Amino acid sequence: MKTPKKIKLFLVDDDALFLKLLEIEFHHHADFAIETFESGERCIENLSHNPDIIVLDYHLNGIDKNAINGIETLDKIKSYNSKIPVIMLSSQDKIEVAVDCMHHNAFDYIVKSETAFVRLQKVITSFFQFQKMERELNWYMSRM
Amino acid sequence: MNATAKEKYTNLNYLKQLTEGDTILIEEMIRIYLRQTPLIIDAMKESLVHNDWQSLQEAIHKIIPSFSIMGIGYDIESIARRIQKYEYSLTISKEIQAQVFELETICEEAFKELEAELKNIKENTL
Numbered sequence: 001m002k003t004p005k006k007i008k009l010f011l012v013d014d015d016a017l018f019l020k021l022l023e024i025e026f027h028h029h030a031d032f033a034i035e036t037f038e039s040g041e042r043c044i045e046n047l048s049h050n051p052d053i054i055v056l057d058y059h060l061n062g063i064d065k066n067a068i069n070g071i072e073t074l075d076k077i078k079s080y081n082s083k084i085p086v087i088m089l090s091s092q093d094k095i096e097v098a099v100d101c102m103h104h105n106a107f108d109y110i111v112k113s114e115t116a117f118v119r120l121q122k123v124i125t126s127f128f129q130f131q132k133m134e135r136e137l138n139w140y141m142s143r144m
Numbered sequence: 145m146n147a148t149a150k151e152k153y154t155n156l157n158y159l160k161q162l163t164e165g166d167t168i169l170i171e172e173m174i175r176i177y178l179r180q181t182p183l184i185i186d187a188m189k190e191s192l193v194h195n196d197w198q199s200l201q202e203a204i205h206k207i208i209p210s211f212s213i214m215g216i217g218y219d220i221e222s223i224a225r226r227i228q229k230y231e232y233s234l235t236i237s238k239e240i241q242a243q244v245f246e247l248e249t250i251c252e253e254a255f256k257e258l259e260a261e262l263k264n265i266k267e268n269t270l
Contacts, residue, residue, distance in 0.1 A: 016176045017210050020173055024169060025162070059206065
């Protein structure tokens with residue numbers, strides 16, 4: 001029997017501690033092929049690896065001032081492939097940040113907190129359910 | 145804020161739970177924290193020198209998630225949250241500066257505890 005292809009997940013955060021935490025959580029609780037990047041630049045360089053979903057920090061230039069920020073990275077991802085879903089992360093629980101992410105076509109926005117991983121899991125599951133429903137709907141539509 | 149002999153600034157219960165007690169991962173997380181946090185504190189102090197409100201806010205955003213990972217108490221995290229909540233102002237007030245220095249002092253204590261923790265892990269795995 002053919003082994004199903006693992007979902008490829010990119011985790012992007014210049015906070016190496018939070019990045020490692022997410023990587024551990026995903027390794028323990030989900031079966032993804034994970035690639036981690038500490039900058040938006042590194043993420044963009046590796047888009048040819050075709051991630052199925054990207055988790056991206058909003059403040060990517062918090063430590064290195066010359067690095068590109070989360071929104072610029074999001075825009076570059078979307079111009080490379082607008083279909084890649086991007087979930088934004090931020091330690092700021094602010095409406096302006098959430099709106100900014102949505103205006104730049106992020107799939108969702110999650111605040112970094114103790115429950116961030118649980119919320120990430122839920123959002124990722126919702127995305128793939130939505131994608132499955134969309135495929136089924138298209139299949140039926142093509143037969144009408 | 146003074147930690148007594150019984151009171152510690154850090155609590156590794158969450159980290160132990162997260163890593164399922166994997167000492168290699170615990171060690172790796174502590175090392176990342178010890179490498180990264182001084183850089184963030186330096187960025188905070190530099191922003192005070194240059195009266196750079198935005199850089200201060202960015203550094204605060206970066207330091208906040210580490211508190212819950214290293215089990216640094218909510219009362220200490222709330223100092224950072226208070227700085228985060230201040231509205232933008234042209235000059236960084238003495239009050240904010242004092243809070244940044246308080247955070248630095250607490251983090252330095254946390255570094256000592258975590259270095260001791262690393263030593264413990266090393267001794268127990270030999």
